[in-house]
Amino acid sequence: MSYAPPEEFSGVTVACKANVYFDGKVVSHAVTFSDGSKKTLGLIYPGSFKFNTDAPEKMEIIAGGCRVRIAGKGDWIGFPAGTWFDVPGKSFFEIEVEKGVAEYVCSFC
Amino acid sequence: MSYAPPEEFSGVTVACKANVYFDGKVVSHAVTFSDGSKKTLGLIYPGSFKFNTDAPEKMEIIAGGCRVRIAGKGDWIGFPAGTWFDVPGKSFFEIEVEKGVAEYVCSFC
Numbered sequence: 724m725s726y727a728p729p730e731e732f733s734g735v736t737v738a739c740k741a742n743v744y745f746d747g748k749v750v751s752h753a754v755t756f757s758d759g760s761k762k763t764l765g766l767i768y769p770g771s772f773k774f775n776t777d778a779p780e781k782m783e784i785i786a787g788g789c790r791v792r793i794a795g796k797g798d799w800i801g802f803p804a805g806t807w808f809d810v811p812g813k814s815f816f817e818i819e820v821e822k823g824v825a826e827y828v829c830s831f832c
Numbered sequence: 833m834s835y836a837p838p839e840e841f842s843g844v845t846v847a848c849k850a851n852v853y854f855d856g857k858v859v860s861h862a863v864t865f866s867d868g869s870k871k872t873l874g875l876i877y878p879g880s881f882k883f884n885t886d887a888p889e890k891m892e893i894i895a896g897g898c899r900v901r902i903a904g905k906g907d908w909i910g911f912p913a914g915t916w917f918d919v920p921g922k923s924f925f926e927i928e929v930e931k932g933v934a935e936y937v938c939s940f941c
Contacts, residue, residue, distance in 0.1 A: 728848070729848050730847070730848055730849070731845050731846060731847050731848060732845065732846055732848065733844075733845040734843060734844075734845075735842075735843075735844060735845070735846060736840050736841065736842040736843075736844070737840060737841055737844060737846045737861075737863060737873065738839070738840050739837070739838050739839055739840060739841065739873055739894055739935075739937050740839070740894055740895055740935055741873070741875055741895075741933075741935055743875075743933055747875070747877060747932070747933040750859075750875055750933070752846075752861055752873055754846060764846065764848055764850070764861055766850055766852075766856070766859055768856060785848055785849055786849055786850075823856070824850075824852055824856040824859070826848075826849055826850055828848050
């Protein structure tokens with residue numbers, strides 16, 4: 724699950740305004756690709772947050788680190804920078820950042 | 833100084849990782865245009881921050897609001913969403929957010 728995370732996306736459309744969740748403790752900018760696919764580039768500040776999914780999501784952690792539990796099942800698993808996890812559609816995940824800022828690229832499948 | 837702020841940028845390259853300043857109280861993503869020009873899309877959390885400029889900058893406030901003093905001169909001036917200010921090169925500005933999150937588009941001239 725360790726790999727080279729993406730560094731930049733070219734030929735895309737980026738929204739100027741961020742999506743702001745949990746009073747700004749989670750923020751992201753939406754990126755749309757020429758094929759219509761979407762990703763978000765985000766930051767997560769310390770705290771524990773629950774997100775519901777509609778489409779399946781791939782979450783790549785590109786800086787900092789977090790702990791994650793998917794669909795309320797099993798153990799919390801640590802994800803440092805350079806790792807990723809998948810979340811099924813119509814489900815949810817909980818994500819916790821202990822300190823610093825975690826950064827992610829979220830892809831909607 | 834009130835106008836329609838930009839909503840999105842197309843045909844650009846966006847950096848996945850954010851620039852993180854002041855322990856995450858100011859964060860931005862870099863956007864590069866096909867002509868090589870650059871902007872950053874940022875968020876500012878409550879606090880008072882000083883930024884030095886190299887090139888001249890145009891700061892467009894697209895959400896929230898802030899108070900600004902340029903080059904340490906004159907009064908602090910309030911800039912709500914939908915306004916902008918210019919900062920000379922080789923200078924500095926102080927920016928203060930009282931509550932919530934201010935969002936900006938910074939253009940380097």
